[in-house]
Amino acid sequence: MSDSLPPNAESVLTGRLRKYHSNFYYVEAGGVLYECAIRGLIKKEGGDVLVGDFVALDSVNPTTKTARIQRVLERKNAISRPKLANVDQVLVVYSLMEPLFDPHQMDRYLTHIELAGLTPALCISKADLAATDADLAQIRAVYTEKLGYQVFFTTVKNAESLDAIRALAQGKITVLAGPSGSGKSSLLNALNADLQLRVGEVSEKIARGQHTTRHVELLSLFEDSPDTLIADTPGFSNLKFNYVLPVQLEAAFRDFAPYRAQCGFSDCLHVDEEGCAVRQNLEHIAETRYRSYLDLLAEARLYKDEVNSTSQKQEFGYKQLDRKGNDSVRILRLKEKNRDASRRTQKQQVSLLHAEADESEETGGNGLPVEDYPPESV
Template identity: 40%
Template sequence: MIKGIITKGIGGFYYVKSQDAVYECRARGRFRKEKIIPLVGDRVKISINHSSNQGTIEEIMDRDMEFIRPPVANVNQAIIVFAVKKPDPNLMLLDRFLAMAENEGIDVVVCFNKIDLDEEYLIELKKCYTAAGYEVVATSVKLGIGIEHFREILKDKITVFAGPSGVGKSSLLNATQPNLSLKTGAISEKNKRGKHTTRHVELLELDFGGWVLDTPGFSSLNLDFIEEGELQFLFREFTPLIGQCKFTGCKHVNEPECAVKRAVEENIISKSRYESYMQLLKEINQKRRY
């Protein structure tokens, strides 16, 4: 058997990169019986049928981590890409992505793309998410701004790209390494949203070291698997204040002398981030009732 990594999965076939070759593989039937689904990013052992040059996945090695959506394994960095305009950024959705990354315990970078379209709003966004404790990178493929910095962030990491359609994820990757030749799409004039250009999750190798996962865009993200008491720990800027509230177990909603609410009033925590927390908490509580 030889070792490799799953770079793509389509229609029950898995494409495994091993050294300088890529093998089309099927998974052993026992994985289905054990309800184990091979994921892009899985490190695997495969056997090769040399007459057909096709392979069989015999073993899936232990995963370091697993994302539910997008369904990938062994990522050690997430880059969440939103445009400053066209489409306008949905900050609630951005905060959902950040909460999911925090829940998985992986490093995360926030990228604001198309900064040539609204430099003033970029300043506001950078202030908000830098204060929340995130590394923020600003890019413009059109003007070539931030591309070199972006390349340095990707180097020697396995990075998952996330964000809604139309924000320029594929264009960014093409600018970072032109021979990736990813499809890019225009913004729908009807609803100002992006048209899907990436149809499946695929692991792409970078010439300068590392891998990236280009994923289909998302317009929604369900976090109802997170428990009510855990949510506050997924907002980085809340962490130093937890325990400073008057009441033990404070949910930072209606309780008096709440350190988090006081920080919002004093503009230490952004109002939009707090509103995202409240919305997510509401959704988690509603889910628990059913």
């Protein structure tokens, strides 16, 4: 295929990329799914087409339902896991039981989503399983009243409980997040029985173990609403905070915002600083939230250490060129030793700050291995 546009090839259609499979791009335009190749120049220019992108098509053939992506239209945002463009919202699906609701895990999801500049909503699933009114009230008190998020209690056993999710999804691109087994696939099936997604399987885990590219597809939730789309691949499954600096973290804690301006220091991290208004107002902030903050702050500090030591290493590596010999190597080793020591101290300090240390760091708490993959927004 030629890279230059044929003289009279006009883009006759615009559509949305719904999935990528075996080198073909599947673009929905005017209710038809076109199997598309891509104009070579897009890749040559370093461009990328993401599922969710609006694209202009040329060489449209309505009979064979084939076309060519001529260019990618401007996107409003993009996330890296799954790779998706133009995301409107993230719905965190977390069950009340099986697996048991864990506010710290929930906060990890919410923080990643906020840091990516997206809006989270909460779907508390399996509401049919025994939970006390007090449990429900507690969740409402923290996430609705203090944080102002939309919180929906759902069960696939009661169709009415899903109405609010239908309304939320309407006309938007929604990404699901949440631990394996929380009922994401079941929820989608209950919203649209035609989807027939597999339930109760750990397919995500297997896919990751094999390092396969995770298949991303935007599913149409309602037949009569082409703009209501939902990603089948759960987003934000990496729960590590190895991309955010300590000072950047509080941006995700909207419950700190009312007090933050009164902190004595502009770079206050709300731990032990003098005149910290956040700490002075802890009775207005949910205990679980502040503890989640401290956990994440500890990880952000490790990341900061990492960044610092990497830049030091580079410095030493450079010096090694003109110094040569064992000396510089020894200095490097010493540096690493120091770094490990300072890490340990930080960990100890942080665990002193809260009664229960989070022992689930390595697995992200949901049994899934954690990978180095920041959910960056572009």
